[in-house]
Amino acid sequence: MDKNFGRLPPLNALRGFEAAARLGSFSRAAEEQNMTQSAISHQVKSLEEFFGQPLFSRVGRSVELTDAGGDFLETARRTLEHLARGTRRMDAYLKPGQVVVATSPAFAGKWLIPRYEQMRRDIPLIEPWIYATNEQADSEYAELEIGIWRGHGDWPGLKTVKLFDDWITPLCAPGLLQGAGPNGAPADLSGLPLLHDEVREDWHDWFRLSGVERQDASAGYNFSDSGLLLDCAVAGHGAALGSLALADHHLEDGSLIRLFPTALKTEEAYYAVCVEEYLRRAEVRILWDWLIGQAETFRVHAYAGLSPLGEHGGSG
Amino acid sequence: MDKNFGRLPPLNALRGFEAAARLGSFSRAAEEQNMTQSAISHQVKSLEEFFGQPLFSRVGRSVELTDAGGDFLETARRTLEHLARGTRRMDAYLKPGQVVVATSPAFAGKWLIPRYEQMRRDIPLIEPWIYATNEQADSEYAELEIGIWRGHGDWPGLKTVKLFDDWITPLCAPGLLQGAGPNGAPADLSGLPLLHDEVREDWHDWFRLSGVERQDASAGYNFSDSGLLLDCAVAGHGAALGSLALADHHLEDGSLIRLFPTALKTEEAYYAVCVEEYLRRAEVRILWDWLIGQAETFRVHAYAGLSPLGEHGGSG
């Protein structure tokens, strides 16, 4: 197999050409690239001589791409884009052990942090940097390796692995339910203030599927962050329709209790996402595998024997 | 949107680096690239300074890729490959109107050529160049735009459109069946010599599905090319299990007749394939669309009311 790539056009000319084609003007391209108009003109000319055909048709004092030019623009863009991406990735190798994980503040605080102890034991050489945000940053450009997001798993171009579904169920602090023990709450939760997740608005669904009418299902405190929602519930301010995944350690240590044995599977789930190439780095791969393993462990122990509420079935 | 691609490493260094990484030796890379060993060393060094980290670990007097180097090798390869591919494609714009179509001699002679008249009328500005071969040339490297191949449609990375299925049925020259008219042949074709397609060996299937035993089902002339097979049948030397697609014009002009109203759908079908990017060229797109349209027309008129033999069903 001959791996000689043949004659190739000069790389810098690609940049000039790309800018010129995009801006439709040699002068503006020169400005953007901090070069002179003459340089762009020369670059384009060198490409045109290289290909033996014009890439721009000079109409009046402006320029317009030819068919061939339009084709090559695509090539130039992808080539530069690919090279730039690969180049950016190289920085990661300068910080051995460090892996940047982006996720929501809620997931970071309620699921990741409680597993730090375990992580330190399992993969001591890995130093995760948690980048907590509710914006699903474009991991192409941001310097982050792994994202953990709630969603539908449709992130094109990214490697995506489903960690677990998101089951929700009413939760509250144990002290709030005097008399009635866990799992013995009245179906309409009468007397309990409701705490709301601003984004999800799930209480209506919950009552509808329970066959219960509650007029003030919208009243109560609102939170934009599911973590704060749980904290508020722990503080005893009411019942939250909380995620079993996020509330896991609160249920373990008893700071929250479930009001019903049933739960509701939401449409979204938690996913780990990653630019495939990043998994080439050993540390990324190690943390990635560890996360997936932990998720598996969690799912098995926390989702076993779940009773779906209403028509929602399945448990995977 | 900032379309500045940031600092990029020099392109020529990528070639040197790629060769060095592939061959595991600066000296051999230099030889391959027609440069001095010193040049390769400089190129690699410039990349290493660019990235601020080594790409090779110098062990003894040989070199070995680091993790970062392995990652960047991937980037370099893909970048060069992509650029080389796009560069190669540019030549096509220098031959306006010409489109190279690669297909088997049989398909070219029996299906394409009979439609030349029509083609000249429909798309007079297109000059197809037929490259007839039984090797499915890698259209990435060969200078060809469109391929028409018999197969399963699994050509990864290529745009693939199914033209039509491949139905076969016994055919022979009309003079050969004295007395018995068309479609009235004895089920075992007794007395008729059999002509074989070397690759397909379909007669056994045919007789099995017909519920007929014929001992000498393997005897007779063999052809490596389905076109020659049909020519031999036209010449009256026996019955061929011929493709309805290839035999179409022979059936139209009466030089071949069908011996049964039934036909057998083979596992493979005829596909048009193309590197997606090539369709950017207007002339390629025009010929591509024309081919697909002609295939559709053919399929409708020739495959209407086909009676499948045996358990084979469907007609799509």
Next chain:
DNA sequence: TCAAAACGATGAAGTTTCCTTATCGATCCG
């Protein structure tokens, strides 16, 4: 309508990058 402004082309000169030559030190092999 005409002058000024804006744009791209081009030749020459200057600058940077790149490659080679020559040579060195280290390593592998017999």
Next chain:
DNA sequence: CGGATCGATAAGGAAACTTCATCGTTTTGA
């Protein structure tokens, strides 16, 4: 131990790239 092979490096020269200065054309606006 000695020759052969490999990669590193300094210095010089070649090639490529960019700028400078200038020209011709087209568009704009007074």
